[in-house]
Amino acid sequence: MDTVICLLVFSVLPQLAVPAAPSETSFRAEVEIVSGHSRIFSGEDVRLRCSIPDGNRSTWDFLWFRGSEQLPYFGQDLLLWNTMVKKSGKFICQGVRDTIVGNIHTRRSLPVEINVDGGWAILQVPPHPSLVGGTLNVTCRVRRKYPLREVILYKDGVEVMRRNGVNPHFYLTNLTLEDQGLYSCRASWDIQRNTHSVISAASPVQVLEVLSQPHLEIDAANDLIKLVCHVQYNIPAPAPPIQYFFYKNNTRLGPAASENYALVSWKPGQYSCKAKVPQLGLWRWSESLSFEQETGN
Template sequence: MKMDSVISLVVLSALLQLVVPQAPPVTSFRAVVERVSGDSRVFSGESVRLKCSIPDDHKSTWSYLWFRGSKQLPQTGEYFLLWKAHIRDGGKFYCQGVRDTVVGNIHTIQSLPIEINVDGGWAILQAPPHPGLVGGTVKVTCRVRQSPQLHEVILYKNGIEVMRQEGPNPHFYLTNLTMEDKGMYSCRASWDSNRYTHSVISVDTPVQVLELLSQPVLEIVTNNVLIPSNMMKLICHHQYNAPPPAPPIHYYFYRNNDRLGVATSENHDLVKQTPGHYSCKVRVPELGLVRWSEPKTFGQVKGPPMMMPPMLHHRDPPPLARPNSSPDLSLPPAAEPTAQRPSTHRSTAASAFIQPTEVSTQSSGPLLKPSQPVPNTLLSTAQSLDQTAFTETANTPENSGDMFEDSGDMSGESGDLSGEYGDV
């Protein structure tokens, strides 16, 4: 009887495999789409070329699928050309790899999107696709349809004028970036043609700014099977956005403002489960950056959380430059910002081709009157680097102490770290 039951199960399993088709395997590769010509924001009538890549080390032969939003496009090649784009052609574009095998078609994971905006107006403010870094420089360009000879260009942030320059130069440099520099930017351009002054303004374009080193957040982990019962793991989470090759980071862990162990190159440490107020410090000596986490309480502790030691609160990070490095003096000086609010006339993504406004040069006054300058909030790169050199040598207890500590801790770090409890 048992043998009959086993034979029945085997036959039933074989029948199920014949009736139910097996799902074709799906590769773990993710397609990558990139822009090889054109810009993320173009005028109507211009073209953009995209490329789809598959990170396949085996060099397999792939076909390609293209999508705008959820709609599949007819193109199937490695390259996608958005030819003489109309406003309706803009959107988020994706690609996906597919290849034929003996088990059916295998698809890659769909790529992350790349967005193309098609502007029907006369002016576009072009900003870098990647965020700027605190202390660095971002270049933005006021681009005008048909590239006329400009005589004045104005840059606005959140609707307020921040820079103005005479002449045909359409480029602006936001130097010594701070977190306050992020926002929505637009530009106004003016030029003369056929005895008339034309003036157009772009739509808003976002400019993003990231800190080189974000404020860390301390995590205390106790309920993990890999951690001994009487121990807990301290993890110092943060973002480090320095471009490669990024200088090394030193981590410090504290209980009740007393340092636990030595400086380490790992963002975690194992310590005994002891009640107290814990915090971590992240330090990049080569860039002069120091950031502290907020204190976190573990166990039953009397009294309020302890504050960080005096003079040890994190300071604003200096510009992205090595100490004693020479500033880049090739950048043009920033114009004095003004407080004039721009006109509401903007270049919009209308379906019709928008003509620039025309003002006769015989009018009683100029089209754009310079407004009164206000104190400049965009420091020059040279000033910033001078301040950095001063900050690096400031005799605060934190700096003097850490420099002394690192001379001993990090020199023997390989030996000290090998004696730790290890990664968990």
């Protein structure tokens, strides 16, 4: 009888096992530069910080990577001290938390690229893309604090602006898509009646539209079609809400929607969508897309 009871107990145990917890959360770690700059001279320092957007305020440890190489640092801050050119790279962090069911990791952060320059001049540009209509502020730095005589800004090798050396900052206002490109600077100074001149490496500048032109996708299923309005909205959070409108033969299909899709009856016609940000007074239309009931998309 005892043998039978033991067999029954072991046959039930697997069914009572606790399901394995997921090894990765939906949180994505975030890296920011808290001191220094994304482009620095060799011998300078930069400090990176990793944060986890966890509303539960859980306690996290941190893993750091340069490219695919894991670094021997586990704190929330990563200090790159007295840097060398070979320490340039794309830096990534990831949160890890020890639980009773094992380690749980966040998704890895998007990379932050640090360029260590061994030359004499650096053009420092914002680490994030600029927006159409905005202002771009760039600074031409020289390794030593010489009394600069003149500073020149170039875009794709063509002179854009020049200043006296007292003000090495350049401001490009009311940006357009044509302003993106490779920027560099030349700085010159006089020492003992000799003029010295240095030029920086080129730095890429990207300019994005606040609201890109939408692209409409049509997916047919049974008696309905799904209209999906794809658009890039490049305002950082917290951004004003965006609204979506859908049209057939230039007639609006229902009220504004906060979601970028709509389900409508399967009927042939010319379909389009509009993305609108009322608070900014912005809207963009997609191109019309023809849909034929007999042949599908």
